Amino acid sequence: MSLQDRREHMERCTRCSQCKWVPIPASKQFSSICPSIEYGSFHAYSGGGKNITAYAMLENKASYSGDLVRSVYACTMCGACDTMCKFLQGENVDLLSNLYELRARIASDGQAPKVYDDLRKQLREEGTFLGKRHERSRWAQGLSIKDITQRPADVFLHVGCNNAYDASRWRELTFIVSLLDKAGIDFGIAFDAEVNSGGVAFDLGFQEDARQLAEQTLALFRASKARTIVTCSADSYATFRNIYPRLGLSIEADILHVTQFVSSLVKEGRLKIDARSSETLTYHDACRLGRLSEPFEPWNGSRIKVLEQLSVQDPPQRVRFGVGGHYEVPRDLLAQIRGAEIVEMERNREYSYCCGAGGAASKAYPEFAQMAAASRLDEAVAAGATTLVTASSTCTSHLATVAEQRNMPLKVKGLFELLADLTGEMSS
Amino acid sequence: MTLLSTEVFNELCTILGAAYVNRDDNFLASHDWVGIGGSSATKTLLGNPPGAIVLPSSTEEVAAVVKTCVKHGIKFKAHSTGYGNLAGVGTAGSVCIDLRRMNRLQIDAANQMAILEPYVTAGQLLAEARKVGLFCHVIGAGPVHSPLASATSFCGVGLPGNFTSNNARNLLSLEWVTPMGEIVRIGSAGSGEDWFTGEGPGPGFRGILRGVLGSLGGLGVFTKIGYKLHPWSGPQKMELTGRNPLLGMRLPPNFKFHQVAWDSWEAMSAATFEFNAANIVTVMTRVPPDCIGLMLTQTNREYYDSFKSGQLPPVARSDAGYGWSMLLTAYSDEEIKYKEEVFDAIVHRTGGREVPTTQEEQELLALTLTTSIHVGRSGRRGMGGGTSMGVLDSFALLPKVAKLTEELMEDPLAKGWMINAHPDQNWMWPSEGRHFWTENAPNCDRTDLEATAGNMEYTLASFNKADQRGGDVGISAFLIGDAADLYGPGLGHVNDWMRKTKNAFDPQNLSDSKAYIQPEMTTVAKVWPLAKKFLFRPAFKSVLHNAMKRLVT
Numbered sequence: 013m014s015l016q017d018r019r020e021h022m023e024r025c026t027r028c029s030q031c032k033w034v035p036i037p038a039s040k041q042f043s044s045i046c047p048s049i050e051y052g053s054f055h056a057y058s059g060g061g062k063n064i065t066a067y068a069m070l071e072n073k074a075s076y077s078g079d080l081v082r083s084v085y086a087c088t089m090c091g092a093c094d095t096m097c098k099f100l101q102g103e104n105v106d107l108l109s110n111l112y113e114l115r116a117r118i119a120s121d122g123q124a125p126k127v128y129d130d131l132r133k134q135l136r137e138e139g140t141f142l143g144k145r146h147e148r149s150r151w152a153q154g155l156s157i158k159d160i161t162q163r164p165a166d167v168f169l170h171v172g173c174n175n176a177y178d179a180s181r182w183r184e185l186t187f188i189v190s191l192l193d194k195a196g197i198d199f200g201i202a203f204d205a206e207v208n209s210g211g212v213a214f215d216l217g218f219q220e221d222a223r224q225l226a227e228q229t230l231a232l233f234r235a236s237k238a239r240t241i242v243t244c245s246a247d248s249y250a251t252f253r254n255i256y257p258r259l260g261l262s263i264e265a266d267i268l269h270v271t272q273f274v275s276s277l278v279k280e281g282r283l284k285i286d287a288r289s290s291e292t293l294t295y296h297d298a299c300r301l302g303r304l305s306e307p308f309e310p311w312n313g314s315r316i317k318v319l320e321q322l323s324v325q326d327p328p329q330r331v332r333f334g335v336g337g338h339y340e341v342p343r344d345l346l347a348q349i350r351g352a353e354i355v356e357m358e359r360n361r362e363y364s365y366c367c368g369a370g371g372a373a374s375k376a377y378p379e380f381a382q383m384a385a386a387s388r389l390d391e392a393v394a395a396g397a398t399t400l401v402t403a404s405s406t407c408t409s410h411l412a413t414v415a416e417q418r419n420m421p422l423k424v425k426g427l428f429e430l431l432a433d434l435t436g437e438m439s440s
Numbered sequence: 441m442t443l444l445s446t447e448v449f450n451e452l453c454t455i456l457g458a459a460y461v462n463r464d465d466n467f468l469a470s471h472d473w474v475g476i477g478g479s480s481a482t483k484t485l486l487g488n489p490p491g492a493i494v495l496p497s498s499t500e501e502v503a504a505v506v507k508t509c510v511k512h513g514i515k516f517k518a519h520s521t522g523y524g525n526l527a528g529v530g531t532a533g534s535v536c537i538d539l540r541r542m543n544r545l546q547i548d549a550a551n552q553m554a555i556l557e558p559y560v561t562a563g564q565l566l567a568e569a570r571k572v573g574l575f576c577h578v579i580g581a582g583p584v585h586s587p588l589a590s591a592t593s594f595c596g597v598g599l600p601g602n603f604t605s606n607n608a609r610n611l612l613s614l615e616w617v618t619p620m621g622e623i624v625r626i627g628s629a630g631s632g633e634d635w636f637t638g639e640g641p642g643p644g645f646r647g648i649l650r651g652v653l654g655s656l657g658g659l660g661v662f663t664k665i666g667y668k669l670h671p672w673s674g675p676q677k678m679e680l681t682g683r684n685p686l687l688g689m690r691l692p693p694n695f696k697f698h699q700v701a702w703d704s705w706e707a708m709s710a711a712t713f714e715f716n717a718a719n720i721v722t723v724m725t726r727v728p729p730d731c732i733g734l735m736l737t738q739t740n741r742e743y744y745d746s747f748k749s750g751q752l753p754p755v756a757r758s759d760a761g762y763g764w765s766m767l768l769t770a771y772s773d774e775e776i777k778y779k780e781e782v783f784d785a786i787v788h789r790t791g792g793r794e795v796p797t798t799q800e801e802q803e804l805l806a807l808t809l810t811t812s813i814h815v816g817r818s819g820r821r822g823m824g825g826g827t828s829m830g831v832l833d834s835f836a837l838l839p840k841v842a843k844l845t846e847e848l849m850e851d852p853l854a855k856g857w858m859i860n861a862h863p864d865q866n867w868m869w870p871s872e873g874r875h876f877w878t879e880n881a882p883n884c885d886r887t888d889l890e891a892t893a894g895n896m897e898y899t900l901a902s903f904n905k906a907d908q909r910g911g912d913v914g915i916s917a918f919l920i921g922d923a924a925d926l927y928g929p930g931l932g933h934v935n936d937w938m939r940k941t942k943n944a945f946d947p948q949n950l951s952d953s954k955a956y957i958q959p960e961m962t963t964v965a966k967v968w969p970l971a972k973k974f975l976f977r978p979a980f981k982s983v984l985h986n987a988m989k990r991l992v993t
Binding site: 022023025026027029032035038053056061064067068069073074075077080083095103104317318320326328331333334362 | 541567687885
């Protein structure tokens with residue numbers, strides 16, 4: 013796939029601007045769905061604007077500049093514009109695919125923000141952009157966990173970079189480990205052999221780096237012979253389901269997010285949530301656990317004209333409308349907390365507003381990432397929540413930091429962090 | 441490369457701050473893109489970019505920008521939400537005044553009005569209005585459009601218009617930056633009062649500035665308006681049903697959706713007068729069956745497969761008959777019961793029938809009737825196309841207009857220039873239960889040169905037919921751009937009035953007139969009275985077609 017291959021899709025943008033908004037806003041304040049246009053204001057920052065930039069590059073009507081790069085990269089690749097574009101345009105534009113190729117072109121031309129050079133170097137050398145390879149499993153020190161690279165296990169517990177390197181998330185990891193132990197699950201982790209799954213490299217346009225990381229990850233999975241991969245990382249969950257198929261790669265084992273796995277254990281009676289709270293909780297749908305985790309299905313076809321003038325995909329292509337994400341299971345887990353009131357933010361599920369944490373945008377444009385988080389936190393407060401809960405450690409870390417900076421009357425918790433707080437432990 | 445000089449660029453930066461002025465190539469390209477149906481181009485980047493884009497945050501800043509343009513003789517055009525083919529500037533090198541930062545909104549619930557700026561979207565206004573039991577008009581462009589732009593500068597008809605009127609009539613007092621950069625308040629705000637009326641106390645020339653159609657950017661910049669809101673008996677917060685993209689709205693017990701059809705346009709027209717007299721229908725809109733099919737399906741492929749296999753639901757089939765989608769609303773059980781009884785009686789008496797619909801279809805169509813949210817899906821078909829004359833007139837003309845345009849579509853349909861679904865692509869949007877708007881708007885693939893030219897030909901032929909018939913198919917309401925001079929003489933010489941207004945307020949012709957009227961008649965317009973006598977004859981068909989091809993290339 014190349015930018016040129018996306019030309020026909022790009023041409024079908026009607027410039028309707030629906031990519032900037034939720035379909036039916038519940039308020040003026042929270043009507044936007046695109047942090048990038050909120051930050052940059054010029055149309056070029058919107059999904060449709062980026063699409064035009066891509067097309068203008070193909071037509072030699074746009075040249076590289078700081079403005080061009082900022083308008084493309086001050087963006088988390090959250091996929092909201094794509095979901096909203098498809099709301100009206102169905103298969104016509106497939107905006108997210110255009111944006112991936114736009115970034116790939118910019119990266120291959122060596123024009124991506126320079127700050128990502130270091131990130132890329134670190135990814136290559138350390139297998140992560142958040143620390144050193146030998147520091148990856150510090151969180152597991154003192155825990156008795158099987159090394160799945162040495163001994164087989166039924167379940168490969170994939171940790172994810174942010175979980176592994178952000179010490180504020182370690183409590184969640186240790187709690188998850190205790191749950192799996194209590195449920196009697198035969199599981200293991202890859203300790204320092206795990207590497208970044210490649211999603212961030214793909215998002216930034218470094219598709220070959222992404223492929224190499226993906227192949228390393230898949231080699232680990234294959235070598236483990238585990239039948240089930242359970243990932244604690246929302247970022248990786250989206251990468252496995254949405255990015256790997258774009259790279260022509262597939263995972264032979266079952267892939268589950270840890271919320272799904274724990275929820276199934278609860279349903280099977282192998283775990284019991286015994287938690288009580290008087291808090292008002294709201295759940296933040298992380299983009300990469302939500303709309304971006306909807307599986308991508310490779311398609312090899314063409315457009316044909318029918319009814320004289322109607323262009324359709326032949327054969328039919330499965331279109332990702334954002335509804336195939338992972339929305340209800342985390343809410344089901346929250347709903348089991350007795351006494352807690354659960355309220356929804358105005359923008360939820362496939363219409364969730366990105367908090368600014370994803371796609372490493374905060375590395376290059378921290379003020380953009382903070383703006384997005386502030387909007388999301390304000391929305392939680394407006395919903396009446398006292399605690400915002402999310403199931404993505406990347407979102408949790410970012411939102412908690414910004415909430416603290418803004419001295420907000422709102423706690424930010426990871427889902428398993430909250431359960432750990434409320435239960436101390438879950439009974440088996 | 442931008443056509444704007446560094447001197448002017450720096451002056452604009454001084455006014456607004458460098459962060460709010462941009463002349464980067466790719467930013468300019470995003471205001472050079474044409475992408476929605478009815479546009480007269482087969483390409484997307486027109487090669488007509490602005491020289492700079494500016495983002496003012498206040499009326500004073502807009503005025504300063506305009507004065508700078510006047511000082512240097514540079515054209516300018518206001519830009520609100522920038523929907524489709526109205527996104528660009530008419531002349532390369534113009535200053536695009538993007539009003540995105542002007543989005544303040546105040547609801548005056550007691551007086552059923554809002555005071556708003558250009559970048560308040562209809563979706564935002566609807567959300568805030570509903571909270572206080574009010575509703576706003578939404579044009580076909582849907583919730584992303586700017587009510588201010590529609591109310592001041594374009595036609596402003598829309599799906600819920602039966603109870604929300606059209607935007608020419610929803611406009612109250614307004615604030616205007618003239619093409620010379622003066623700030624003028626018109627209507628009550630002009631005398632230092634609130635924003636409740638457009639015709640005084642204070643200067644009252646709202647009609648001159650907008651008329652039926654508005655000036656589409658050709659008469660300066662409108663920066664703030666008073667805007668009518670309408671009583672709403674629905675919930676304060678709309679409860680959505682379904683999932684992306686097939687959203688609907690939960691119909692409360694006091695809301696009833698009906699899809700009603702008759703066997704002929706004549707029967708539908710007659711029944712419409714009865715419904716209007718009874719005053720029981722809140723929203724009454726006709727979406728062509730093919731477009732209902734697009735709304736009820738997620739992709740073109742799904743639509744086509746359903747069409748081909750005969751699986752489209754009755755409401756989306758071309759044999760669905762001639763009728764309306766209707767929404768009855770009420771404040772009480774008794775009121776809705778009364779309306780339903782009257783409704784049944786009228787349908788029965790006029791030979792109508794209910795087209796069966798599922799609950800999901802009702803919810804989706806009710807959301808469309810009230811918010812226009814799914815209307816954009818009609819553009820999914822190809823983004824190119826034509827439209828008929830766009831009649832704004834009496835319901836009595838409905839049969840004549842519909843049949844006339846369907847006749848005009850026969851030839852282009854036979855040539856494969858329009859989506860070969862059905863010649864009935866008639867959208868009909870009543871206004872206040874009296875006049876209605878209709879246009880028969882087929883689609884084509886915009887990348888198909890022959891088809892795009894053929895659709896332009898259809899549009900022109902439609903205008904011509906209306907002109908020939910001397911008004912017996914109503915007031916043709918698409919007299920914008922070059923069409924004003926071609927067909928204005930047959931409609932009270934409206935083009936002369938438009939030109940007088942334009943030249944009086946904009947003597948340097950700097951406010952972009954591409955979609956309004958040129959200060960002088962073009963050569964084409966001058967020879968048109970003679971040319972039109974020949975161009976529409978069969979012997980000249982290829983001449984007209986080739987001319988249209990040149991126009992859209």
